[in-house]
Amino acid sequence: MLLGTQRITVRGYLEIGGRDAVSLAEEFGTPLYVFDEAAIRANCRAYTAAFAARYPSVAVEYAGKAFLCLAMARLIHEEGLHLDVASAGELYTALRAGFPPAELVFHGNNKSAAELRMALDADVGRIVVDSLYELDLLERLVAGRRRPQEVLVRVAPGVDPHTHRRIQTGQADTKFGLNLASGAAMEGVKRVLRTHGLLFTGVHAHVGSNLRDAEAHVQALEAVLDFAVRLREETGLAIEELNAGGGLGIRYLPHDRPLSIDAFAEALTSALHDGLARRRLPRPRLLVEPGRSIVGEAGTTLYTVGAIKDVPIAEPPGVRTYVAIDGGMSDNPRPQLYDAVYHAFLANKADQPAETIVRIAGKHCETDILIDSVTLQRPEPGDILAVPSTGAYTYSMASNYNRLSRPAAVFVRDGRARLVIRRETLDDLLRQDVLPDA
Ligand SMILES: Cc1ncc(COP(=O)(O)O)c(C=O)c1O
Structure with missing residues (x-):
């Protein structure tokens, strides 16, 4: 291989x-980790090209949890991708590498007050709110700040991604995000809307990692679009950004045949075009958040x-x-x-x-x-x-x-x-x- x-x-x-x-x-x-730099760059470009060819407004964010160091953060910026960070350490690495804060997305299911303060002070582009507790913290932390903080609300779409149980995240019984079915997600969005200093920009759903097909992504997309309809009915608001997470699998063994980046983009964007048209929803900006499929192989x-x-x-x-x-x-x-x-x-x-x-x-x-x-x-x-x-x-x-x-x-x-x-x-x-x- x-x-x-x-x-x-x-x-x-x-x-x-x-x-x-x-x-x-x-x-x-x-032992030595050897990274094929041309291959990483080719994957970044493949993502950008595959989505740009199929959807009018897209940003590709590299999920730094897969592999991050100063040189990797630099490379990702050079390739025009945004960066997902999920801890003070990942955020610090990105900032020290000179990554533009506006292109950082801050994740995590249990961000501490200190981490949130660090992200706010750094003016990160987006914080992805993962719980009502995090909203309690944010409400206090943003009080009195001049710049409103743009946030996405992470939802648990309740789909089974058919991958190893330790890397499933999109099912209803999960520590990640706010549950769509229970009403927690709607409550979260309404609280963001009521919070002076927070700006609701959209919804995030990441269903799992190392997935062999895009079935779970498409199901999650449908669930998120249904949510967008309810949100429009209840608040009159449209989702400006839809972050579909990462999750594309790679070749670990010679006989593995994961979806290509192109096929993944095709499945996601055609489901999105269809789903939006069926519900007469306006087009949000699409974000994708690959980690493994950028750097794994x-x-x-x-x-x-x-x-x-x-x-x-x-x-x-x-x-x-x-x-x-x-x-x-x-x-x-x-x-x-x-x-x-x-x-x-x-x-x-x-x-x-x-x-x-x-x-x-x-x-x-x-x-x-x-x-x-x-x-x-x-x-x-x-x-x-x-x-x-x-x-x-x-x-x-x-x-x-x-x-x-x-x-x-x-x-x-x-x-x-x-x-x-x-x-x-x-x-x-x-x-x-x-x-x-x-
Ligand atoms: C929120 C989020 N986004 C993106 C990713 C990246 O996933 P992958 O490396 O499978 O593309 C992960 C990893 O599990 C994640 O938790």
């Missing part, structure tokens, strides 16, 4: 962005192979080969969190036939299996293992479990590698430690 600018060199090495993976591992060490993690063990097993009778790598659940917790599956191959033997069935084990003091079963080229200690499609929700979910340093990240493009996140040093691991009697 070769993605983006990946190819195999004459020496049989994996190459990404014109740099071979073996030299990247030598220069920057492993563009990231490859490189590891060095260490211990290899053949272990006798009873079922089926035989031997299982465990290939241990120098990272694991600290740099990619997704397999442990929600049974995420990955493909892998040896970057230094990429031209050789894959014939050895192995289990890829991390180095943590838990079961820590990164890949349950994958067919590799014949593995030996010192080989460089490449795990593709690891750009999203890996570094952003990384930890220091077992006091492992979080890996470095590089952007590669046209034969050049740029370090965008330094590897943590052992001293970095002690930076926050305090000896009580010191």
Whole structure:
């Protein structure tokens, strides 16, 4: 499975962005997150073009939770996308990168008063209100401010997105947003309308992540448009902005066939055109909020192979080969969190036939299996293992479990590698430690 600018060199090495993976591992060490910069930019452009061709007023926001650092925020701005941030830390990163505050959208199901104040002080473009409690906080915080804060109200549309339960968000029984069916969403909007200092601009619904089709998005859109009709009846107001969230899936395994960005845009915009016409609603500005499908396939993690063990097993009778790598659940917790599956191959033997069935084990003091079963080229200690499609929700979910340093990240493009996140040093691991009697 070769993605983006990946190819195999004459020496049989994996190459990404014109740099071979073996030299990247030598220069920057492993584990290493390698981002194919041209692929990220191509995805940004594909989103912008696909939606602009089908709908008159669109903004694409990158969901920073998928992967964010200063260089990523810069790249996203250079590509003309807006940015969704969901914590003080993500907001701070965006601001320090020089991201225009007006193009920031602040999310979160339990924003603190301090986070909301920070967002208001920064003049972020939109705050997405997630609860009536948040409205209590905002009412107090906006009192006396000169600039009214534009807000969207996040609704729970009550649809089942058919994805792993830990990344479902659009169903009725969810911690996210205000329930459409219970009346909480209508109450939320009416409270925004009554609050001096808040400006209601529209509605947000994100149904879930890594979705294989656009069925749940379309159902959510229908629910939101029905809500827009009720809102018009009860308040006379139109929704100016409709944020359809993110959620498009990517290729993790060679046989995965997710919707293309184009097909996703087609499904969403045709449902929106139809739904608006049927209800005689004015056209809102459409916002979409992709994370995984911008950066997921563009990231490859490189590891060095260490211990290899053949272990006798009873079922089926035989031997299982465990290939241990120098990272694991600290740099990619997704397999442990929600049974995420990955493909892998040896970057230094990429031209050789894959014939050895192995289990890829991390180095943590838990079961820590990164890949349950994958067919590799014949593995030996010192080989460089490449795990593709690891750009999203890996570094952003990384930890220091077992006091492992979080890996470095590089952007590669046209034969050049740029370090965008330094590897943590052992001293970095002690930076926050305090000896009580010191
Ligand atoms: C509110 C919101 N928007 C956008 C996204 C991005 O989703 P994805 O990375 O699946 O595109 C998420 C992630 O779950 C989210 O919670």
